[in-house]
Amino acid sequence: MHTAREQLAGSPAGNGATAPHAPLRRSQASLSLVAPADALPSPGLLTRWRLAFETRFVDFDWAPDLAEAIGSARWFRGLAMLVALTIAALAFWPSFSPVEAAPMVRMDLSASEEMRSLAIRPLAQGATSGRHWDATSLVVPLSSAPERPSVHLVATLGEGDSFERMMQRAGVSGLDAARVASLVGGVIPATAIQPGTRFDITLGRRDDPAVPRPLQAIAFRARFDLDLSITRTGGGLELARSALAVDDTPLRIRGIVGSSLYRSARAAGAPASAIQEYLQTLDQHGMLDTMAPSDEYDMVLGYKRAAGGAVQVGSLLYAGLERDGKPRTELVRMGGAFTDALDDGSPAGSPAETLSLGMPVANGHETSGFGLRRHPILGYVRMHDGIDYGAPFGSAIYAVADGVVMSAGWRGGYGNFVMINHGGGITSGYGHMSRLAVSPGQGVQRGQVIGYVGSTGLSTGPHVHFEVRRSGRPVDPSSVSFVVRQQAAAPAASLPAVRERLKVLMSVEPGAALSPLK
Numbered sequence: 213m214h215t216a217r218e219q220l221a222g223s224p225a226g227n228g229a230t231a232p233h234a235p236l237r238r239s240q241a242s243l244s245l246v247a248p249a250d251a252l253p254s255p256g257l258l259t260r261w262r263l264a265f266e267t268r269f270v271d272f273d274w275a276p277d278l279a280e281a282i283g284s285a286r287w288f289r290g291l292a293m294l295v296a297l298t299i300a301a302l303a304f305w306p307s308f309s310p311v312e313a314a315p316m317v318r319m320d321l322s323a324s325e326e327m328r329s330l331a332i333r334p335l336a337q338g339a340t341s342g343r344h345w346d347a348t349s350l351v352v353p354l355s356s357a358p359e360r361p362s363v364h365l366v367a368t369l370g371e372g373d374s375f376e377r378m379m380q381r382a383g384v385s386g387l388d389a390a391r392v393a394s395l396v397g398g399v400i401p402a403t404a405i406q407p408g409t410r411f412d413i414t415l416g417r418r419d420d421p422a423v424p425r426p427l428q429a430i431a432f433r434a435r436f437d438l439d440l441s442i443t444r445t446g447g448g449l450e451l452a453r454s455a456l457a458v459d460d461t462p463l464r465i466r467g468i469v470g471s472s473l474y475r476s477a478r479a480a481g482a483p484a485s486a487i488q489e490y491l492q493t494l495d496q497h498g499m500l501d502t503m504a505p506s507d508e509y510d511m512v513l514g515y516k517r518a519a520g521g522a523v524q525v526g527s528l529l530y531a532g533l534e535r536d537g538k539p540r541t542e543l544v545r546m547g548g549a550f551t552d553a554l555d556d557g558s559p560a561g562s563p564a565e566t567l568s569l570g571m572p573v574a575n576g577h578e579t580s581g582f583g584l585r586r587h588p589i590l591g592y593v594r595m596h597d598g599i600d601y602g603a604p605f606g607s608a609i610y611a612v613a614d615g616v617v618m619s620a621g622w623r624g625g626y627g628n629f630v631m632i633n634h635g636g637g638i639t640s641g642y643g644h645m646s647r648l649a650v651s652p653g654q655g656v657q658r659g660q661v662i663g664y665v666g667s668t669g670l671s672t673g674p675h676v677h678f679e680v681r682r683s684g685r686p687v688d689p690s691s692v693s694f695v696v697r698q699q700a701a702a703p704a705a706s707l708p709a710v711r712e713r714l715k716v717l718m719s720v721e722p723g724a725a726l727s728p729l730k
Contacts, residue, residue, distance in 0.1 A: 385424035463515035463725040495659030576601035582688040597686035598679025605674040627668025643677035
């Protein structure tokens with residue numbers, strides 16, 4: 213590179229010294245980097261013109277800074293370039309003059325009708341599929357639309373509603389509604405009709421759209437074993453009764469306790485209310501805490517079926533528990549109380565006994581105790597006001613003692629939370645429930661289901677947080693005890709009747725009440 217600059221700058225001096233180097237222009241520097249002509253192919257015409265243009269104007273400053281050298285020739289040249297570019301930009305400015313279009317052609321009648329037939333009216337004009345074709349002149353509007361000869365509908369009697377008011381809302385005239393109420397009142401009081409009863413109503417043709425339709429027929433189930441129907445024959449309404457066959461075979465359900473007796477019994481078809489009563493009954497007789505997963509439960513419920521499919525579930529009649537094929541308890545309802553058929557009538561235990569609160573879930577296990585601990589989610593040490601019991605999701609949670617529900621709902625990190633007041637300044641709390649089974653102000657008994665195990669709030673898995681407070685201050689639930697009084701044993705004279713009743717209930721086969729009704 214140094215040799216090339218010397219050759220371009222000038223010839224050597226006479227004394228053999230090299231003349232001082234003259235400054236190179238950008239064009240000279242650019243050309244000095246090009247290879248010899250004999251080493252490259254001959255460029256085309258356009259390429260030669262482009263190279264010549266670049267060589268000539270390479271040092272030309274096309275956009276000088278107008279903030280420097282104001283008033284110089286270079287500054288005026290830049291100003292002229294700015295004005296020229298501005299004029300060129302304005303020359304290409306678009307025009308906003310109106311665009312001319314072809315003139316509109318007047319449509320004849322046939323073309324107008326064709327376009328009208330293809331038009332779509334709004335959905336509010338009566339379309340059902342989303343497209344409603346507009347009517348042409350061939351469509352003749354009617355002064356009134358024809359009505360159906362009869363209308364069939366179903367009405368439901370609501371809570372706090374009256375029989376006559378329900379019929380009038382369904383379209384029955386006041387005169388027909390009063391007549392129907394009079395006919396039904398001769399068989400069953402109108403107030404005895406249960407809310408939720410469904411009525412099949414048929415209304416007939418009317419001559420004037422301004423008047424209600426006449427009642428043609430109405431049918432409903434007035435009682436569990438009685439259907440009533442009223443039809444119009446001639447000019448009046450007549451009542452017809454239809455007695456229904458009823459089967460009162462008790463429903464017997466057996467199964468293995470497993471990890472959750474509640475879920476096992478629900479899977480076997482037992483109603484939730486019956487399972488709750490069964491668990492309360494076992495708990496009152498001290499059998500709930502000793503239940504093992506391998507035990508077999510046996511319950512018999514009052515059950516009625518009527519022709520037509522109506523079902524009425526009664527109260528619990530028998531609660532049994534077996535282990536290794538041998539009965540551990542056989543509780544039979546005699547009147548309003550349960551009596552253990554295995555009891556020989558001798559007094560067992562003291563009349564008053566002090567018991568601990570126990571666990572609020574069956575077959576649960578303690579996962580976190582009372583006191584200081586590192587919170588599994590928050591990550592720092594803080595006071596744990598209760599005991600956590602792990603249990604399968606959906607397991608029933610029971611009240612540990614009788615009381616009144618103070619609150620039931622969402623409570624921050626505790627999730628779904630229930631607090632029960634047991635009197636004497638003692639309250640118990642149950643947190644992280646998946647669902648609640650009680651409401652504020654409701655009275656509960658020991659062993660009653662108040663909710664179900666979940667993982668709501670600040671929780672890492674399904675469990676129940678159980679805490680006890682005395683005068684508002686948390687205490688260790690394992691240190692709290694209460695006094696219970698055992699029920700008096702059944703007199704020896706009543707045991708034969710209890711065992712005779714047990715014999716009748718045990719003769720019922722499991723699932724016999726679900727067989728086809730004769």
